[in-house]
Amino acid sequence: xxxxxxxxxxxxxxxxxxxxxxxxxxxxxxxxxxxxxxxxxxxxxxxxxxxxxxxxxxxxxxxxxxxxxxxxxxxxxxxxxxxxxxxxxxxxxxxxxxxxxxxxxxxxxxxxxxxxxxxxxxxxxxxxxxxxxxxxxxxxxxxxxx
Amino acid sequence: xxxxxxxxxxxxxxxxxxxxxxxxxxxxxxxxxxxxxxxxxxxxxxxxxxxxxxxxxxxxxxxxxxxxxxxxxxxxxxxxxxxxxxxxxxxxxxxxxxxxxxxxxxxxxxxxxxxxxxxxxxxxxxxxxxxxxxxxxxxxxxxxxx
DNA sequence: ATTTTTGCAAACCTTTTGCATGGAA
DNA sequence: TTCCATGCAAAAGGTTTGCAAAAAT
Numbered sequence: 001x002x003x004x005x006x007x008x009x010x011x012x013x014x015x016x017x018x019x020x021x022x023x024x025x026x027x028x029x030x031x032x033x034x035x036x037x038x039x040x041x042x043x044x045x046x047x048x049x050x051x052x053x054x055x056x057x058x059x060x061x062x063x064x065x066x067x068x069x070x071x072x073x074x075x076x077x078x079x080x081x082x083x084x085x086x087x088x089x090x091x092x093x094x095x096x097x098x099x100x101x102x103x104x105x106x107x108x109x110x111x112x113x114x115x116x117x118x119x120x121x122x123x124x125x126x127x128x129x130x131x132x133x134x135x136x137x138x139x140x141x142x143x144x145x146x
Numbered sequence: 147x148x149x150x151x152x153x154x155x156x157x158x159x160x161x162x163x164x165x166x167x168x169x170x171x172x173x174x175x176x177x178x179x180x181x182x183x184x185x186x187x188x189x190x191x192x193x194x195x196x197x198x199x200x201x202x203x204x205x206x207x208x209x210x211x212x213x214x215x216x217x218x219x220x221x222x223x224x225x226x227x228x229x230x231x232x233x234x235x236x237x238x239x240x241x242x243x244x245x246x247x248x249x250x251x252x253x254x255x256x257x258x259x260x261x262x263x264x265x266x267x268x269x270x271x272x273x274x275x276x277x278x279x280x281x282x283x284x285x286x287x288x289x290x291x292x
Numbered sequence: 293a294t295t296t297t298t299g300c301a302a303a304c305c306t307t308t309t310g311c312a313t314g315g316a317a
Numbered sequence: 318t319t320c321c322a323t324g325c326a327a328a329a330g331g332t333t334t335g336c337a338a339a340a341a342t
Contacts, residue, residue, distance in 0.1 A: 017296060017341050038331080053299045058332060074220040076272070080331085093268055104262055112254035116277065120248050122239050124279035126222070131262065133270035163316050163321060184306075199324050204307060226306085 005030060007084070010069045024050040025060040034099035035073055035081035073101075076132060091128070095135040097142065104131065151176060153230070156215045170196040171206040180245030181219055181227035219247075222278060237274070241281035243288065250277065 007026035012018055028044050029036070038061060045052040052060075061082060064070045068087045073094070075081055083092060083101045091109070093102040109129060117124045134142060153172035158164055174190050175182070184207060191198040198206075207228060210216045214233045219240070221227050229238060229247045237255070239248040255275060263270045280288060 019297060019341070021298070051299095055300080055333075056298055059297085072224070078218070078226075080224075093262065093266055093270070095268070096271060102266055102268065104266065108258040108261055109255070112258050113277065115254055116239065116250050117279070120239055120250065121282040122241070122248065122277070122279040123285050124239070124277055125242060126279070127275060127277045128222075129273060129275045131259065131268070131270055131273045133263070133268040133272070136267040139269050165316070165322060167323070197324095200306095201308075201325080202323055205322080 007064065007069050010067050011063070014067055016063065021050075021052045021056045022060055022063075024052050025057060025064075029064075029070065029082075029084050032084060034101045035075070035083045035094065037079060037081050073130065091131065093131040093133065095138055096132045097134055097138040100135050100137070102135070104129075153210065153215050156213050157209070160213055162209065167196075167198045167202045168206055168209075170198050171203060171210075175210075175216065175228075175230050178230060180247045181221070181229045181240065183225060183227050219276065237277065239277040239279065241284055242278045243280055243284040246281050246283070248281070250275075 005023070005026050007029060008018060008023055011022060011026070016022070024045060025041065028041055028050075038058060041061075042052075042054055042057055045057065061070065065072055065082070069084065070082045071085050071092070073081045073083055073092060075094070076096070081099075083094075085092070085101075086103055089106060091104045091106070093104050095101070109127075113124060113127055116122075151169070151172050153175060154164060154169055157168060157172070162168070170191060171187065174187055174196075184204060187207075188198075188200055188203055191203065207216065211218055211228070215230065216228045217231050217238070219227045219229055219238060221240070222242075227245075229240075231238070231247075232249055235252060237250045237252070239250050241247070255273075259270060259273050262268075
């Protein structure tokens, strides 16, 4: 068995060394459904005595971001968070209560973007859609809308 | 004449005092077509001896953000920038070369968002679309696409 | 054996805060 | 005159860096 962890596999495939700290970070990230911050990971790593220094943690996050296995997200609060995610182009729908993140395909958005390009005259190179709301689970807990 | 500066007017209308530093910040912001950072404003203010301390500058930006006369933007680089903007819900199309920003109406996007809500089961509360590309002017300078 | 990665600790950058003073209304 | 806003300087966050030691290949 080479590795059952897709994050570790992505590192290996890209030619990076599979070190203890990197495996530890990958393992922690795999536990999240939703977003997490660097600080949260640091605390989790410390609690479990995984021996991952802050510098290494940030370096790992940077690396994983480059590999597109996690993506950096800007929450409405201004905080930086990360989400584990698929590598294709997509967007994030974030539950503002529990933090759970759903990946959203580009779908109909692509048309809207093309329309914007046509009207504005800009040559659009990239776009990013961030959606915030309540997931089904939290809607139930919070009670129906109004 | 009460004030010809829309930013100053917004402050006044909201019941805030029209102080020297606030007018100075408003004046600087009015010069931008595109995005600017807090650091850029600070430098500009210092060069012109406008006497605006950093704390006041940040406090002014926070205030103007609440009033929706500027909006905070997260550039792909991770930097925080601000853009002067209209108060209605809209999105930003940012030139990645010169920083010029065009406001974009929600338009077709609203349909796409509704579709995402339906499919995901999330109750979507807000969304943010950020578009990056080359404005017409910079396309001309940079040469046609390929 | 070689090269990458790590930990440490300090540096850095951006933003925020407490508090006394100054200025707008 | 009264309350809001400012400046200062320190603190607080979050993230990055240099460098020697440790680990992966």
